[in-house]
Amino acid sequence: MTETTARTLPIHRRRLLAFASALTLGMAHAAGVSDKEILLGTHLDLSGPTATGSAMLRNAMQMRIDEANANGIHGRKIKLVTEDNGSQPQMAVRAVQKMIRSDQVFAIVNSFGSGTNAATVKMATDAGVIVFGPWAASAVIQKVAGNSPLLFTTVQNYDSTTATGLGWAIKNWGVSRIGVIYQEGPLGDLMRTGVGMAMKQANLNIAAEAAYKVGDIDFSSQVAKMKAANVDLIFSGTVIRETVGVMSEVKKLNWTGVKVLTGIPGRSSVVTALGKDTVEGLYGIGGWKLHDPATTSDPSAKKFFTDYKARFGQDADENAANAYSSMGWFIDGLQAAGRDLSAEKFAKAMQGVTHEDFTTYTRLGWKNNHAMPELVSIDQAKGGKWVQIAPPTDGK
Template sequence: MSFRQLNREVLMTLNRRQILAGSAAALALGASLRPARAAGVHSDEIVIGTHLDLSGPAAAGMPALRNATELALAEANAAGGVHGRQIRLIVEDNGSQPQLAVRAVQKLIRSDEVFALLNPFGSGTNAATIGQAVQAGTVVFAPWAASSVMHQVAGGSDLLFTTVQNYNTTMNSALTRMLPEWGVERLGGIYMEGPFGDLIHAGVTPALEAAGLTEAATAAYRPGDIDFSSQVARMRAANVDTIVAATITRETVGVMAEVKRLGWDDVRVLTAIPGRSTVVARLGGADTEGLYGVGGWRLHSADTTDPGARAFMDAYQAAYGDIPDENAANAYSYTKWFLASLEAAGADLTAESFTEGARQTRHSDFTTYAEAGFENNHAMPELVSIDRIEGGAWVPQTEPF
């Protein structure tokens, strides 16, 4: 989730028609794949799969997701598995391309006969494959993708469970709280073209209306843009006091760098959940000092004393020789929830028993703001915090709300 900052790829360039068309094709294909039994469930093991961007634009971030998922599964297997079964994970490359993802999921379903897809990465790649998976009777758990879009393309299937916070609802919650607290009078928005920007904007508009405000200015940018001088100039010309930045990693740094270059010290910049990441603080350096962000999960530094976070970080470093980031922490957390759902499903595991088991689980760990459960197969409650970069690190400005 966040997206968090890794969710840069295909969805950001897809329009609504393309997403729905791809989903319809996948649903049609999936109808011919539905098995007569619970695929991947054997007397001694459960076979699951995932598809990650191992060779595309987000490849650098994939070891964190893969390693953390494998770590959680290895811990469960070392403790005897789930109802006596070991969990075996098969990983495929989607290259951040929907067509490659479709082939990868076809293999996982047809050849490997996986029971579930766990932590599959990418909004575009998941949009192209979730219909195929659920129609084949395959559980899809914790896709790293825009959750509201995924449920839409899955046709409301009971087999899809999402954990990434919705961008529109979380931005709406953040602004509903902060507009009066900050005394905002003139707000402008810088939005990525496509569904990501549209989702953020869908959260901004009702919050402004409730406060009796309208946007003073808007500016768009395309995925991959690195120069934000014109967008920031439009905000300054409109004399805004607050900028909402529908940006991920590089774009967040780019907006803040331009604000700092202009010496514009009296404007507040608030980035959405995907831009509130440790990567932004680390890469942006002094340029991102003072940036506000919408937080959706707890962050922990390398020297954390939180028992759960400390145990995870130590285990991860021992296994992989590296300090895990927040994406690894979230992948580990989602995998633990998946394992709890398997446990709750009972020894007679089917897609239906998993669905019932998952809906009964409650989840809370070092990443979460509060105990969560599935409502309409989406992780709730969607609590947020407002954080600010101070001294190179995100510092909470509010309690989760």
């Protein structure tokens, strides 16, 4: 076969030929794996609407990698290639194509965005690349990837966690007239499914629904619809800025007789920092432990926040902590897979690798390549911080 012919073959075919050749030579290595190095990739929003937060994800991942590299992984060091997806699926496609074809990464870890991951995950797994811990709606990403054995999802499912959290609220607050404000698209659809699950369990019907489009900044009509229906609980299927927007409208109406509960994407420390007094009293469904860098008493959390600030000159947020945690779980999988590393051996070894640290509510394992169990807490915004008012539960 000529060099020109080899370059024109599909990438998965070239990988198979390379693997067969390596076997013949008695030195089989996966793509992205050499005697001295394991090459990883990620794609983050470094130029779009969440660029500030994505920079923290990159920093935290690199910090965890550097810690592992101090001793090495079976004689190898990890190197991370970072590409910008700008929160745009087409940019993500180009980034992943580069990482697969040019860089030939072993795995893509902690890639950011539901749309960007949905556009790229099957391309990566079909090429034999591990995809670990994508920051995206896990159920959607698993479906798009055809439940690939090379995909491992760690973000809690928005439907099941919504059902658990809202179910707790119905039972413990005695609410019965429930309204839903949700984002149009996959994220909102998943949360509405979760709302439906909780309502069916409680034998209730939704009193009012109102959608909003990505990018909307005015939520007066949605909240007015909830008020007209005289709901006693608004479930806010919103992300950061939109959660603040909904609470702002509730406060403008001086509507003190309604509770507002937001799902996992809205229960963020950024919401309390951005919303301040506007979000005081807001309830949130939490999927991981939150720590105040200045006051945490957890030794592991304190070390992470101290080390991060010393290195990068700013306080890490919860997203940085979660990226650090996820990278740690991935590195444990590399250790378990052994020196003779391949995507298949990593995927098999990872099945037996569990994880627990300062971000998790309990020890996590894998069920159909998704992190389980999915425990959620109920928290409330008080004095600019999230305060846990109900311990983690899976609703069972």
